[in-house]
Amino acid sequence: MKTILTLSGGLDSTVLLYHLQNQSHEVRCISVDYGQRHRRELRAAAEIAHRARVEHKVVDLSAIRGILAGSSQTSDIEVPEGHYEEESMKLTVVPNRNMILLALAGAWAVSTGSEAVAYAAHAGDHAIYPDCRPEFAQAMAVALGLCDWKPVQLIAPFAAEKRSKADLVKLGASLGVPFALTWSCYKGGEVHCGRCGTCQERREAHQLAGIPDPTIYGG
Amino acid sequence: MKTILTLSGGLDSTVLLYHLQNQSHEVRCISVDYGQRHRRELRAAAEIAHRARVEHKVVDLSAIRGILAGSSQTSDIEVPEGHYEEESMKLTVVPNRNMILLALAGAWAVSTGSEAVAYAAHAGDHAIYPDCRPEFAQAMAVALGLCDWKPVQLIAPFAAEKRSKADLVKLGASLGVPFALTWSCYKGGEVHCGRCGTCQERREAHQLAGIPDPTIYGG
Numbered sequence: 001m002k003t004i005l006t007l008s009g010g011l012d013s014t015v016l017l018y019h020l021q022n023q024s025h026e027v028r029c030i031s032v033d034y035g036q037r038h039r040r041e042l043r044a045a046a047e048i049a050h051r052a053r054v055e056h057k058v059v060d061l062s063a064i065r066g067i068l069a070g071s072s073q074t075s076d077i078e079v080p081e082g083h084y085e086e087e088s089m090k091l092t093v094v095p096n097r098n099m100i101l102l103a104l105a106g107a108w109a110v111s112t113g114s115e116a117v118a119y120a121a122h123a124g125d126h127a128i129y130p131d132c133r134p135e136f137a138q139a140m141a142v143a144l145g146l147c148d149w150k151p152v153q154l155i156a157p158f159a160a161e162k163r164s165k166a167d168l169v170k171l172g173a174s175l176g177v178p179f180a181l182t183w184s185c186y187k188g189g190e191v192h193c194g195r196c197g198t199c200q201e202r203r204e205a206h207q208l209a210g211i212p213d214p215t216i217y218g219g
Numbered sequence: 220m221k222t223i224l225t226l227s228g229g230l231d232s233t234v235l236l237y238h239l240q241n242q243s244h245e246v247r248c249i250s251v252d253y254g255q256r257h258r259r260e261l262r263a264a265a266e267i268a269h270r271a272r273v274e275h276k277v278v279d280l281s282a283i284r285g286i287l288a289g290s291s292q293t294s295d296i297e298v299p300e301g302h303y304e305e306e307s308m309k310l311t312v313v314p315n316r317n318m319i320l321l322a323l324a325g326a327w328a329v330s331t332g333s334e335a336v337a338y339a340a341h342a343g344d345h346a347i348y349p350d351c352r353p354e355f356a357q358a359m360a361v362a363l364g365l366c367d368w369k370p371v372q373l374i375a376p377f378a379a380e381k382r383s384k385a386d387l388v389k390l391g392a393s394l395g396v397p398f399a400l401t402w403s404c405y406k407g408g409e410v411h412c413g414r415c416g417t418c419q420e421r422r423e424a425h426q427l428a429g430i431p432d433p434t435i436y437g438g
Contacts, residue, residue, distance in 0.1 A: 060282035067327040095329035096366045099322040108286040110314035131366050139362035146355040147315045
């Protein structure tokens with residue numbers, strides 16, 4: 001199956017890349033430069049795609065900053081520290097990001113005659129992200145199925161199988177995922193800050209999975 | 220109601236702008252530069268928004284050309300002449316365009332606290348455009364309703380009311396729409412070519428509506 005994967009350069013989508021390849025998908029990866037503060041992740045995505053020997057495109061959507069007010073990830077608002085569960089983490093929400101990513105992936109799928117679009121939503125995605133909800137994924141699956149005459153299938157196996165992030169670390173370790181190449185930190189410095197919600201989550205997932213964490217944390 | 224309208228600069232979306240204003244919507248307009256051959260329409264959109272005194276943003280998505288192979292509107296493939304019903308018109312389909320437009324409009328809606336996104340799909344939209352199907356609009360309505368904690372509503376009144384393009388010309392005339400400012404031609408020259416599918420359709424709609432057509436056609 002020819003599949004377009006939305007690859008952020010983070011842990012989840014990298015595990016999905018290796019998982020899809022392991023299931024014999026012919027994968028192409030798409031990343032989007034939406035002016036994110038943590039654009040360091042785009043370099044990670046490029047390195048990961050190169051290592052996995054798959055085609056990778058980065059779509060420059062940085063002009064979108066003009067319509068994305070209110071998120072710490074696309075403005076001068078400071079990235080909140082603390083745990084994902086906290087109210088303050090809502091600041092990291094980028095409005096409608098997943099619909100935009102899936103729409104662009106869908107366009108590339110139609111252009112390349114690919115049967116599917118894949119994304120790495122998983123059961124641990126936090127309730128602060130409305131566009132990680134299974135109902136949202138289901139609606140997008142219906143829309144992608146109708147966006148062209150030949151249906152494009154939406155694959156979100158980690159959400160469907162209710163896998164946690166710790167499950168993904170275990171799966172990734174078994175597939176030889178180069179975790180050290182992946183990038184999670186929302187602050188986007190030279191090393192992972194270790195304090196923002198996504199750093200804390202990355203660390204916890206390794207601990208819960210019982211897998212050594214190769215990440216260098218600044219704090 | 221605060222509403223984001225996807226304004227192409229064409230006849231349909233311009234009539235919808237006037238229709239929404241007539242219904243007391245507080246409208247903001249979004250256009251997308253996706254490297255379209257007929258980018259002349261973006262100038263039309265800016266003029267129309269200025270005339271209607273609404274905020275207008277053009278999102279530069281021209282980098283997307285790299286993933287949109289196969290359409291005459293985003294490549295060097297020649298624009299087909301002839302009637303919309305013809306097989307050759309499939310060349311003008313831009314893969315997944317409406318999902319991309321609605322996703323960007325949805326992002327701006329969330330950012331601005333708008334209640335709705337509007338687009339001008341109508342009953343005359345031709346069977347060659349899969350993403351003009353009512354089923355597609357319905358799926359996107361569900362997804363937009365879930366993309367944020369506060370639902371964003373999708374409004375496509377011309378599709379819902381089964382209005383034809385001739386009906387839109389009649390409605391627009393009654394609302395004082397400046398048809399001469401709108402741009403339809405897929406060839407994107409200095410004047411409308413008069414031969415491509417969308418020019419033929421524009422001409423026919425005026426004839427069927429019995430409304431004088433102010434468009435200057437080159438052929």
